[in-house]
Amino acid sequence: MSPRVLLDPTGERTPATREWSPRPASLDGRTVGLLDISKPRGDVFLDRLEEQLTERGLRVRRFTKPTFSKPAPVDLRHEIGTQCDVVIEALAD
Amino acid sequence: MTAAPLPDGLVAIVKRDCPTCRFVAPVLADLADGALPLTVYSQDDPTFPDDVKVVDDTELEVSFALELETVPTLLLVAGGEIVARTEGWLRPEWEELTGRAPLGAGLPEYRPGCGSRTVDPDIAAARSDAAGAAGLGPRRVDLGEHEDDVEAAFERGWTDGLPVVPPTLERVARMLAGTSRDPADVVAVVPPDLVECTVEKVAINAVLAGCKPEYLPVVITAVEAACTDEFNVHGLLATTYFSSPVMVVNGPITKAIGMNAGINVLGQGNRANATIGRALQLVVRNVGGGRPGGVDRATLGNPGKYTFCFAEDEAGSPWEPLHVERGLAPDASAVTLFAGDGVRGMVDQLSRAPESLARSLAACLRAVPHPKMALGFDVVVVVSPEHGRVFREGGWSKARLRDELLALLQLDGDDVIRGAGGIAEGLPKGLAGATVPKFRDDGLLLVHAGGGAGLFSAIIGGWINGPGGSQPVTREVRP
Numbered sequence: 001m002s003p004r005v006l007l008d009p010t011g012e013r014t015p016a017t018r019e020w021s022p023r024p025a026s027l028d029g030r031t032v033g034l035l036d037i038s039k040p041r042g043d044v045f046l047d048r049l050e051e052q053l054t055e056r057g058l059r060v061r062r063f064t065k066p067t068f069s070k071p072a073p074v075d076l077r078h079e080i081g082t083q084c085d086v087v088i089e090a091l092a093d
Numbered sequence: 094m095t096a097a098p099l100p101d102g103l104v105a106i107v108k109r110d111c112p113t114c115r116f117v118a119p120v121l122a123d124l125a126d127g128a129l130p131l132t133v134y135s136q137d138d139p140t141f142p143d144d145v146k147v148v149d150d151t152e153l154e155v156s157f158a159l160e161l162e163t164v165p166t167l168l169l170v171a172g173g174e175i176v177a178r179t180e181g182w183l184r185p186e187w188e189e190l191t192g193r194a195p196l197g198a199g200l201p202e203y204r205p206g207c208g209s210r211t212v213d214p215d216i217a218a219a220r221s222d223a224a225g226a227a228g229l230g231p232r233r234v235d236l237g238e239h240e241d242d243v244e245a246a247f248e249r250g251w252t253d254g255l256p257v258v259p260p261t262l263e264r265v266a267r268m269l270a271g272t273s274r275d276p277a278d279v280v281a282v283v284p285p286d287l288v289e290c291t292v293e294k295v296a297i298n299a300v301l302a303g304c305k306p307e308y309l310p311v312v313i314t315a316v317e318a319a320c321t322d323e324f325n326v327h328g329l330l331a332t333t334y335f336s337s338p339v340m341v342v343n344g345p346i347t348k349a350i351g352m353n354a355g356i357n358v359l360g361q362g363n364r365a366n367a368t369i370g371r372a373l374q375l376v377v378r379n380v381g382g383g384r385p386g387g388v389d390r391a392t393l394g395n396p397g398k399y400t401f402c403f404a405e406d407e408a409g410s411p412w413e414p415l416h417v418e419r420g421l422a423p424d425a426s427a428v429t430l431f432a433g434d435g436v437r438g439m440v441d442q443l444s445r446a447p448e449s450l451a452r453s454l455a456a457c458l459r460a461v462p463h464p465k466m467a468l469g470f471d472v473v474v475v476v477s478p479e480h481g482r483v484f485r486e487g488g489w490s491k492a493r494l495r496d497e498l499l500a501l502l503q504l505d506g507d508d509v510i511r512g513a514g515g516i517a518e519g520l521p522k523g524l525a526g527a528t529v530p531k532f533r534d535d536g537l538l539l540v541h542a543g544g545g546a547g548l549f550s551a552i553i554g555g556w557i558n559g560p561g562g563s564q565p566v567t568r569e570v571r572p
Contacts, residue, residue: 008232011288
């Protein structure tokens with residue numbers, strides 16, 4: 001079995017692990033991003049979520065990854081990060 | 094790792110693997126029925142002895158707490174304190190300790206015991222590693238449940254592009270056994286991030302590089318030497334030029350740790366040469382934060398930036414070794430760092446007189462780093478045994494060879510000024526008519542190493558020399 005704990009060989013100027021961002025207690029007043037990763041029928045799921053979130057008075061923005069087989073481009077991630085408070089990603093299939 | 098207090102009464106520690114323990118098993122079964130409570134700890138098999146209730150001590154917590162050397166060991170415990178102790182089987186001692194006689198009817202009077210598992214060298218070493226690791230200062234990095242440890246090192250940016258040995262606590266503790274220095278001692282302030290680098294940080298990177306513990310003093314010395322103002326590893330790292338530290342190791346430690354000074358000395362295949370040089374590079378990368386594309390701006394680099402470290406062949410040399418020439422005692426071990434740009438081959442298979450071979454060498458040295466440049470770059474020449482033999486048989490000392498080379502490398506300014514020969518590159522035009530030395534007087538280092546066959550030498554060109562660049566630095570290796 002491979003070891004589970006290693007000693008840090010670096011100057012320790014950056015965090016060893018990144019913490020999760022704090023989760024919001026409620027969605028009130030938030031902008032929700034809906035990210036379609038371009039898997040089939042992900043849009044069906046996200047369309048329904050958009051309806052429900054909009055009924056609750058939330059702002060919704062839609063995003064689509066160019067392809068599910070690669071990480072989201074930096075620009076797209078930046079766009080989501082600056083425009084939304086939370087994001088829901090639809091894997092689907 | 095503290096064991097619970099011992100229960101009162103009789104306490105026996107045994108292992109199935111010990112013939113004497115198997116031999117006294119019936120005696121223990123007898124004692125289990127007596128007035129004094131009996132507790133039996135088994136080091137290797139909790140079902141042994143068969144007829145007795147046994148406490149599992151396969152983790153050896155109790156055995157280590159008792160500093161046990163022999164099994165069986167029989168103790169009498171009262172109020173949590175050991176009041177009597179006997180090892181092996183000696184009937185009168187067992188009878189006296191237990192107050193039961195006769196014991197072991199039909200058994201001989203005496204059988205020596207066996208070694209406790211706690212003195213098994215592998216187990217003792219692992220325990221010592223675990224204890225040493227517990228006190229280490231550097232940050233722990235917890236891996237994910239499904240994370241591969243070698244891949245984890247890549248993902249965290251700890252490698253030079255080749256796989257590294259994962260720095261577990263035990264490996265680092267073992268590595269630290271290679272030095273007498275305190276793990277928390279600061280070895281150097283490592284550029285470019287100017288981070289204080291402790292002995293244990295050097296040890297972690299030595300583990301990554303694949304070093305054995307006995308190499309660690311050499312790595313520590315190399316880190317110290319690199320992080321001096323004279324050597325200027327910061328500038329060397331940042332330069333667009335090819336160069337990076339080239340490490341020559343001298344003295345008795347080279348043989349003690351199995352370094353290569355012979356066949357393929359500048360090539361692959363020797364663990365000490367390969368991993369010591371690599372460890373220095375990894376310290377600069379990981380502790381100092383110096384990475385290609387970051388502060389390392391090399392246009393082309395050179396393969397020696399993975400590792401470039403070798404030992405001088407002192408025994409076969411016609412000359413005094415490099416470290417002696419640089420002021421240390423012959424029996425000292427030392428690291429010399431040079432800011433080198435890689436290896437260029439030099440061939441002369443016909444010269445049998447030192448005068449001819451010196452001219453050959455001078456002709457090739459003229460090209461470092463350009464035939465029309467002078468004085469800005471130092472050079473190391475690694476003279477092979479067959480070339481060394483020509484100088485030995487000709488009676489040339491190292492000083493003689495250096496003086497002859499410097500004399501042969503007096504350039505005619507008219508040949509090397511800008512524009513001369515139709516080449517824009519060159520020295521300032523003001524040097525027309527002057528004589529210009531190719532190298533400064535102390536800018537030509539001679540080292541003897543290599544395999545016994547081949548009339549070749551190696552030329553390792555330098556980087557900007559002098560106070561504004563990098564000076565060769567020699568440091569003694571201390572345990």
